[in-house]
Amino acid sequence: MNLLRKVFVSGTVTSALAVLAYAQMAPLKPDLPPEKWTGKTILLIGAHADDDALSHGTLALLEAHGNQVYVLTLTTGNVGTQDPRLSRTQLAEIRRQEEIAALKDLGIPAEHYINLGYDDGLLEFEDRKAVVENLVRWIRKLRPDVLFAWDPGKVYQRWHKSDHRAAAYLAADAARAAMWRLLFEGQITQEGLKEFMVPEYMLYNDTDYQDENIWVDITGFVEQRVNADSQYISQFGPGWKNYNATPSEAEMQGMKAWARDRIRTRDGHPVEGFRYYRGLPDSLGK
Numbered sequence: 001m002n003l004l005r006k007v008f009v010s011g012t013v014t015s016a017l018a019v020l021a022y023a024q025m026a027p028l029k030p031d032l033p034p035e036k037w038t039g040k041t042i043l044l045i046g047a048h049a050d051d052d053a054l055s056h057g058t059l060a061l062l063e064a065h066g067n068q069v070y071v072l073t074l075t076t077g078n079v080g081t082q083d084p085r086l087s088r089t090q091l092a093e094i095r096r097q098e099e100i101a102a103l104k105d106l107g108i109p110a111e112h113y114i115n116l117g118y119d120d121g122l123l124e125f126e127d128r129k130a131v132v133e134n135l136v137r138w139i140r141k142l143r144p145d146v147l148f149a150w151d152p153g154k155v156y157q158r159w160h161k162s163d164h165r166a167a168a169y170l171a172a173d174a175a176r177a178a179m180w181r182l183l184f185e186g187q188i189t190q191e192g193l194k195e196f197m198v199p200e201y202m203l204y205n206d207t208d209y210q211d212e213n214i215w216v217d218i219t220g221f222v223e224q225r226v227n228a229d230s231q232y233i234s235q236f237g238p239g240w241k242n243y244n245a246t247p248s249e250a251e252m253q254g255m256k257a258w259a260r261d262r263i264r265t266r267d268g269h270p271v272e273g274f275r276y277y278r279g280l281p282d283s284l285g286k
């Protein structure tokens with residue numbers, strides 16, 4: 001006899017409603033905390049090389065615990081610099097090398113870095129259907145147990161700077177489209193892929209943290225995060241204005257100190273916070 005039937009038989013309708021109300025109010029939590037996840041496929045979607053930096057401690061922890069971690073970046077990062085000497089092509093190459101070096105510090109192999117090659121700064125003006133189709137292909141190929149993405153907002157649309165804003169919605173829209181076998185059907189009939197519903201989400205954010213409902217304790221992975229974050233020489237520190245592939249020892253120390261300072265704490269532990277969600281992608285805002 002299931003719980004509801006038991007309540008109806010032995011009790012009243014009001015107690016049954018109370019059970020239902022409780023089920024709806026219960027905080028959304030994973031079956032096991034992320035610190036205990038193992039054997040999962042993890043996909044992080046971001047706009048730029050370094051968007052994953054907000055999750056570096058968590059990614060290092062997951063990789064160390066026997067999960068397969070993939071990072072997919074939508075743009076090449078070929079615009080964001082204040083150094084007047086760098087061309088777009090040079091910048092795209094630098095950003096790729098920096099990302100691969102950062103992932104290496106986290107234990108994630110270079111083959112797990114996917115870049116879709118869109119131009120930095122213009123993601124929201126790309127053909128949305130084509131971008132979603134590309135993302136759907138990767139979701140159907142990798143079949144992630146957990147998708148990390150910019151948080152598009154819970155209930156209300158969240159403000160992010162342009163590429164982040166676009167990436168948040170593109171990732172959510174792709175997760176939704178991936179589950180419908182008749183959407184981008186050619187991937188199924190011609191490419192041997194199968195529809196797939198992403199079951200769990202870890203949504204990240206860098207503007208405010210009010211919707212966070214899970215904090216991953218990254219104790220033991222702080223040094224990996226600091227080292228990885230310090231690989232983005234062209235983005236953080238003096239390389240932003242005057243890029244030099246081999247910064248001085250003092251400059252590197254400065255970058256590491258900055259990276260260490262960015263780490264948040266909760267109850268005395270270093271943490272990374274997320275909005276955890278599980279269920280139908282259509283209800284991501286609930």
Ligand SMILES: [Zn+2]
Nearest residue numbers: 047048050051
């Ligand atoms: Zn970014």
